[in-house]
Amino acid sequence: MENKILRMEGISKSFPGVKALSNVDFSVKRGEVRCLIGANGAGKSTLMKILSGAYQRDAGRIFLNDREIEVLNTQIAIEAGIAVIYQELSLIDSLTVAENIFLNNYANVTTGKFLDWKKMNDKTLELLREFNITISPASLAGDLTIGHRQLVEILKAVARDAKIIVMDEPSATLSKDEYTSLLRIIEALKQKEITIIYISHRLEELFDVGDSVTILLDGNHIATISMQEITQEEIVRLMIGHEVKSFFRKQKKQTTETILELCNVTTKSITEVNLKIKKSEIHGIYGLVGSGRTEVLNSIFGIDPVLSGEIIYENKKINNKNPYNAIKKEMGLVPENRKKQGLVLGLPVWENSSLAGIKNFLRFGVIQYGKIYAATEKYIKKLSIKTPGINNEVSTLSGGNQQKVVLSKWLIKQCNLLLVDEPTQGIDIGAKAEIYEILEDLADKGKTIIIVSSELNELLSVASAISVMYEGKLVKTFDDHELDATKIQECAITGRI
Incomplete structure (x- = not known):
């Protein structure tokens, strides 16, 4: 099975008046970075919400580590090692970095029946050092930059022992340095054999992060191909179904008013x-x-x-x-x-x-x-x-x-x-x-x-x-x-x- 950690077969989903997904197949190997792209409305978010248990599929089968998951809700997905980092980050500003990372995940930071604050901070510090992130476990989430908030979301997933991490537009608001840090973290996650599904509209990024790319169009699977075997121009043509119309600045008479x-x-x-x-x-x-x-x-x-x-x-x-x-x-x-x-x-x-x-x-x-x-x-x-x-x-x-x-x-x-x-x-x-x-x-x-x-x-x-x-x-x-x-x-x- 080529060490496939995830297989989604024949996934379909409809909403009133809209066929969001039609018989979509999607599979990914352990430790792979798979880019998932498509025009708005192509079905990317719907497919990932089905994977996370937020939506229920109308048809199709899902296998994790070759074991079929017949019922999938958000709790089952978390327990199965699936984590989704949405574009709208979910940190609580008034809590510390450590508290956010271990929120509702206290099994490894308790002593007896009680929450062990020192253990929580120590484990957070270990994670921060492992991924070379220079912030304090005691920092309030509300005081962090967007880039550091993004990295804390990733550490939340790692702390839960996630095996598959979905990143939805992770670089949309990052500076150049923060994006460089994100690339470094992704490489570190790959070394730990954590699978990443990376959604982005910035096509040039796909060649920085991805091993392969899956393209959806109008709820249909169009292609899955290695990043080494495709160009950005080919990706654009496949994802919108035709040659894109370029936008360019028109020459026009400038007003003085x-x-x-x-x-x-x-x-x-x-x-x-x-x-x-x-x-x-x-x-x-x-x-x-x-x-x-x-x-x-x-x-x-x-x-x-x-x-x-x-x-x-x-x-x-x-x-x-x-x-x-x-x-x-x-x-x-x-x-x-x-x-x-x-x-x-x-x-x-x-x-x-x-x-x-x-x-x-x-x-x-x-x-x-x-x-x-x-x-x-x-x-x-x-x-x-x-x-x-x-x-x-x-x-x-x-x-x-x-x-x-x-x-x-x-x-x-x-x-x-x-x-x-x-x-x-x-x-x-x-x-x-x-x-x-x-x-x-x-x-x-x-x-x-x-x-x-x-x-x-x-x-x-x-x-x-x-x-x-x-x-x-x-x-x-x-x-x-x-x-x-x-x-x-x-x-x-x-x-x-």
Whole structure:
């Protein structure tokens, strides 16, 4: 059996109006790093939730170490050595590193009937040293960087003696150094013969971490192949079923009219930021994690109070004390975390789409539902949102389609200034091209777009200017004729021009 630790055979799963998986076979060897990829809605998360016991399969068989698991729930999966590290990390901020690692896993850290705190801290220290992680067992999880939180999640799985670890978009918010640490940890796990299933939309990463890759498309298994036998271009073609449409910056006449200006703006997170945004341009903001790039958007949108300096919008000094003030001025924000900040997951597509612009659908104080439904249908078609219908809960949509629903909310509101934070985080390359095409179309129609992104190549493809943040300060704005990836990257890393 080629030392297969896991075999999933003929797995099928349906949701109302959606066939999520259709007769999928998936198997992986002990100690292998298997990349699992596919466009949004391909079935990756559904397959892994079935493996973790969070979803029940409609059909198919699952074997662990050649033993069939007929009933699989989350507790059985944990006991069988399956651990899933989701994109939304599950650490409890008010607990220490040691407490998080051994939470609900006290068998090895008790003396008699009592929890042995010294033993817990000592075992945590052993784990930290084994994987060369330089944090204290007594550190509060809430004080850790994103990278260290990610590593603590991995140690939780190791402490449970996990044999299979599923990593869902583990590098999405990591800095370059933190990503290097992640690669080192993965290699160490391989040496311990721990199997890793690695889900990522960053295709270049697959060649850093993977031994092989499984590609899903529309709930079907398309291919499983060694990383040495496939190219990135072939992966893209297989995962979206056709050649991807490249996104690139269109040459267009630059406007000279300034629509937004930040003059020495200081908040709790940024210091004396000076920034000019031209009308109908796409302006990028780049920087490393923690550089203050998101906080620039927060200062404009009224999330972070402006302590000093001025914001001038459409030639008027403004002071958005809260997001409601910003929305009244026809500003919109597509936040970094669409699930927590951009959507109400339990509500249907039509209700999410109309949240910001509900006043547009009132007549004598009465909501005109017919007009809301018509507007939602219009933008579902315009943005190519894949959903069984406008009444489906937005939580059932793929990440890329959820992002489009967030965009539709501000298009229905008819915003003139759109602030977009990490627009393509966690979505596939095909959806990325579609979203950037939407943003470029908005700019062509006179809307102004400010994009914060950690994907420099994407910013270079669409932005007419890129401002670089470093430790809360804006170091330099690279205009159209100055856009150079090496110089921008160097500026972001060193804080020097």
